[in-house]
């Protein structure tokens with residue numbers, strides 16, 4: 001009985017201490033799947049590279065929010081009021097976008113998908129970019 005009570009107390013303590021975002025799972029899809037998702041027309045696509053990288057070539061319709069900018073989080077929050085819409089994030093090879101996806105989820109976004117391999121994988125697969 002004592003063991004069960006201790007377990008219950010620890011469970012309650014963990015529930016209070018561990019933020020819900022710690023359980024959020026970021027989706028990490030490959031280029032083929034991302035291409036399918038974009039074609040549904042439901043996704044907002046965010047390019048988190050620098051303006052220079054974006055201008056050199058990006059996915060059609062992608063919006064640019066530089067992960068390295070000081071106001072990255074504020075800009076994202078003020079631009080995207082609906083945190084339940086589906087979002088895709090990508091960068092050059094997948095590191096900044098994965099970090100960005102984590103930030104978005106911490107901000108309360110509920111449906112964020114990272115493009116595995118970034119625009120390098122996208123271009124390697126022969127997918128189009130616009131300038």
Ligand SMILES: O=S(=O)([O-])[S-]
Pocket residue numbers: 091092093094095096097118
């Ligand atoms: O774009 S990157 O952070 O993966 S090099």
